[in-house]
Amino acid sequence: MIDGAAIASEIRSEVAARAAELREQGTTPGLAAMLVGDDPASESYVAAKARACEEAGIFAETFRLPATASREDVLGLVGQLNADTRFHGILPQLPLPSHIDEREILDAVDPAKDVDGLHPVNLGRLVRGDTGGAIPCTPNGVMEILQRTGNDPAGKHVVIVGRSTLVGRPLAILLSNKGPGANATVTICHTGTPDIGAYTRQADIVVVAAGRPNTLTADMVSPGAVVIDVGTNRIDDASRERGWRLVGDADARNVREVAAAITKVPGGVGPMTIAMLLVNTVRAAARAASQ
């Protein structure tokens, strides 16, 4: 089992060291989180990110607007944070209230402060093979897991199940980049693929990011393959006090009998996503400091 939490903790230590260096040079990396409304899940995500920032020596502040905030209010806050030099990263916590166009808000964030890496300018740079800007956190976390567990994708066949903007698509671009840590042959499967198993069975590395439990079963994996499970799904579980448990997109219990390695869920790709957010924030601060 690949322990993503342990790798994430290693990365967070590296981020803390880099943040300390930047502080010594006079730049305290800063992250501004935006919370619109009072969704309890969003509250707890933002709190977890702020805590992770503090531990890494990144200054974090959360800016709140009521659920009734207008489009202009939200755009106004983005403009204010774009101009505020204390912050090198801006994180509009999703989902935004349904009357707000999320895409418009995300696009209004200065690409230099887009630490999610999902601004079109940053996604476009990725297509160009330019990894100098912000890289989407979850795919970048997958890249780090592969690298730090000795599973260099170079020359390997990686099959990705799922074509989301958040994971599958940017990951395919990253993996097929020329250069160290990448250089894989990549196949993208999705709901339009007639027989996903026909592809995953040929993979050295399978990344499953479909958002559905049991998308990847043991018969779909070659002996010795490495499986990265990006899914986080709640399923009912009467044996738990809270009535549910988290499972990934792979049938982990059976897949682990066949695969050489598989990431844990929870505690696999999830913790990496926050770690890579910290990486993007400190990199944005370093770029700002060098200008």
Add this chain to the structure above:
Amino acid sequence: MIDGAAIASEIRSEVAARAAELREQGTTPGLAAMLVGDDPASESYVAAKARACEEAGIFAETFRLPATASREDVLGLVGQLNADTRFHGILPQLPLPSHIDEREILDAVDPAKDVDGLHPVNLGRLVRGDTGGAIPCTPNGVMEILQRTGNDPAGKHVVIVGRSTLVGRPLAILLSNKGPGANATVTICHTGTPDIGAYTRQADIVVVAAGRPNTLTADMVSPGAVVIDVGTNRIDDASRERGWRLVGDADARNVREVAAAITKVPGGVGPMTIAMLLVNTVRAAARAASQ
């Protein structure tokens, strides 16, 4: 043999009809070409594009700067054309003189006027699955060829050989999009792939865009596959008066014996690229008119 020139001519007629509509509504679609220096090949490309515009009822003007133009001169011209409402598309002809950073110039073009579709904002929108903006011309030409020859890629396995920003990468994104005309399972191979034939032999559709003759040989293609050859390579040919001829990336003579269909070179993907440039220009004009 798939006749790209015939398909391109069909598309150019459609563009001409759309341009006539826009003119009737008071908007004459306009394309500004930028030519820096006096490279004869660039002169002839720009002339061909201008001629294609005229035939389609698109107003075209070429703006020239000497080879000694400074970065500021070139950026100044881009700024002037961004502001000139007669032009809905701006085309900096590449290559620019070596003392000019091409990327900086291309990035300075207003994304709304980027008819090459290679501005990071437009590439980024593509990653998001948003095909409402400019789409890179060559990959979009490949999509049109597939559609108009009855080779809908939906549910098929498309293997792309080549990971360029111009062709391979955006094409992989377009083909894996959800929706009509796309929805393919896509594999990207490249120089880092140990055995490209192992992938191409499994393909329903092979797109070869590697920039090297004989990248795709007959033994690498399954009987009945469709082959799209994006390559245009000059090779020595003493039997020709000019001493060379154009060949694609596939060994066409032998591949055509195995494949169900293969695009001509020249006269395949090449003419489609200009046709799709006209499509992007007219679409940009329509967007500007509707604002």
